[in-house]
Amino acid sequence: MTTRHRLGPHRDPAVDAAVLDAARALLVEIGYGATSIDAIAARAGVSRPAIYRRWPSKAHLIAQAVFPDVGSAVVAPDLLAEVRKVIRGTIQLFGSAETREAMPGLMAEMRQDSGLYEKLSARLDAPTRGELGDYLGGDAARPGLDPNTVLDTIAGAALFAMCIRDIDDLDGFAASLEDLLLYGILGRRPAD
């Protein structure tokens, strides 16, 4: 039976939810380093094996806790809306207290475990790089823009502002970044 996975088809989704909730709470309370599988299991009231049946490592668990599967995002109607959507979405994603705590640890893990990088990249980056690339190749954008550079710039600006400079004004930062990048992408004032 090819559909029968090692993790089993009948696992209890309430356990997943309790573990992910516990991980998010612990990240904020005690930080990434101290948020061990043991601490998460104790907080969620589940066993260590119940966790290891679901996630191959602490980093994979934390990655799912801070970057949940939310399904496909709404497709933006044009380049402007697309860039704004990516900027707002990325800042929301990196702006939560638990993601700020988790990112340095996940970045360290991704350098050791390329499977984690590929999993996160496929889920978070790749669809956006494709969608943004289509719009950047169209008439609305200046020619020659690299979607990788644009996405590194949006994600990196959010990462630096949230995880290093640790700013609180997400809306103000989003507006300022939109202003800078929409001009850079369009080559003119967005309202023109």
Add this chain to the structure above:
Amino acid sequence: MTTRHRLGPHRDPAVDAAVLDAARALLVEIGYGATSIDAIAARAGVSRPAIYRRWPSKAHLIAQAVFPDVGSAVVAPDLLAEVRKVIRGTIQLFGSAETREAMPGLMAEMRQDSGLYEKLSARLDAPTRGELGDYLGGDAARPGLDPNTVLDTIAGAALFAMCIRDIDDLDGFAASLEDLLLYGILGRRPAD
């Protein structure tokens, strides 16, 4: 005597250099996590106390190893040259193999140890934020640009591209980022 510091005025600079060289080599060979004070001391041929007399923690040592004091940079003659200098300098700084390994660990430490953040920020960010802020307030830039956003964007883009996407083409990335941000800052083609 107020000039007599705990670390003493007569320490041997050859020991500092050997320790910092050892730290950089180990970061590339075994990663941030395994680069312990013990491993650095053994590699450099110095004692643990010799290291702790010089640096309060592993993170402070690593920070100095990957972000050495290079003195004041040349002042750029205009806004364009300033932005280009900051972009090229930041990409060079984050592009080395040892800085790519060190950044996630230093980011995690900076969240625990605000003294480390302040020390690095004062040395690396503050002078550039001031210089860039002066130029962005001048006639050459579009009005209303926030130097914090511009610097978060440059540093963050370099951080994401080097430490997460792990790209190798530093010159190509610098050119692409310059194109995007100079347009965004000037509101027009830089050559006009």
